[in-house]
Amino acid sequence: SQQGEEDPQALSIQEGENATMNCSYKTSINNLQWYRQNSGRGLVHLILIRSNEREKHSGRLRVTLDTSKKSSSLLITASRAADTASYFCAPGGSNYKLTFGKGTLLTVNP
């Protein structure tokens, strides 16, 4: 299925450190999106990378995509307490559907 599987399931770091989350999937995709979910702002789109792209940046976020390995990673640099949330990868196909995994729970300690 297109479902992404995030790793690790949970990650705890100190403020100012970098956080890296990984995503693996099993079928061909034409894009992969990362979303963040916290109690304050709900589920929010962070960044999208298309299958013909290898790396993309947005502010403190860096996402990579390796279609040969069917994997993606999300790097958050200089993390803040406000980055505490669950992060989901969502591989997307041509049908505009997203299939979410169980997510990575990131805790940033002040």
Add this chain to the structure above:
Amino acid sequence: EAGVAQSPRYKIIEKRQSVAFWCNPISGHATLYWYQQILGQGPKLLIQFQNNGVVDDSQLPKDRFSAERLKGVDSTLKIQPAKLEDSAVYLCASRSGGRALEQFFGPGTRLTVL
């Protein structure tokens, strides 16, 4: 730009009762999605609308769940009768259409079935 609106935000019902959730997508967004998110899991797609037509309802438990988007704008998701395992957050999302891929999510309705 106003976001996706959902109501109610919370609902508690007894099993076997019925319940309905309402969603108003971002103005002009052609595609609307309903997701179910059980505690500790990611959102699971229940149904996808394009304007007022159903694109995909393969994961909708049709014996008890129904959804409609009559005028291609707002949508209603109904559960009748509810079971204990329906306790979850129900999220509505919309997408503008065309080649735009980003989905915008509402705050969700937290349903507790007792």
